[in-house]
Amino acid sequence: MKEAFHPNAYLQHVKNVKNGLITRSRILIAIETQQSDGTAIAKKKSLSYxxxxxxxxxxxxxGIVSRKGRRP
Structure with missing residues (x-):
């Protein structure tokens, strides 16, 4: 059975490996449900910062996501 990834998890300029697609899908789902920063996403999804x-x-x-505020 084929895994379903978030449609925006696929990148054009980077090789799309399974682990990257899974991680980007998890991050995108977190962002869609609530605007968040890197630290909050890492804690919520049990990923490293x-x-x-x-x-x-x-x-x-x-160009899939945009940054609001200052760069860390």
């Missing part, structure tokens, strides 16, 4: 920020930067680079 570094992993969350890495994927948020990839998503931001593709």
């Amino acid at each position: 570094g992993v969350v920020m890495h994927h948020l930067r990839l998503l931001e680079g593709e």
